[in-house]
Ligand code: SF4
């Protein structure tokens with residue numbers, strides 16, 4: 685299964701366009717909305733993960749978005765940890781809305797699922813040890 689995480693920026697006139705409908709119906713893409721900030725009449729942002737068995741279908745969907753005037757950028761930043769210094773306090777998990785960061789029994793140790801991370805950067809300031817950084 686091919687997957688791609690992208691950041692979509694909508695100009696104000698496109699914020700009410702049924703983007704996800706077209707991507708699903710016309711391009712057969714599975715869509716996971718990782719983050720959304722859309723106010724009708726203002727610039728909007730969506731972070732999506734697009735999947736399909738055929739990478740070309742994903743590219744066709746992205747080409748469609750660009751043609752409509754949507755700015756499409758890859759999620760190119762990533763979160764990095766200085767893991768040996770982690771004290772597994774859980775502060776970062778409390779602000780991680782995508783559940784990329786978790787602490788669970790029986791180990792009670794921090795786990796990071798990079799696939800779920802939307803690079804919102806909330807955990808960077810939440811860590812009292814200052815060991816979470818954004819890498820470009
Ligand atoms: S940047 Fe941090 S808080 Fe945001 S999704 Fe990724 S791991 Fe979670």
Ligand code: SF4
Pocket residue numbers: 765769770771772773774775776777794810811812813814815816
């Ligand atoms: S907030 Fe920092 S020290 Fe605490 S669990 Fe997260 S990475 Fe580790």
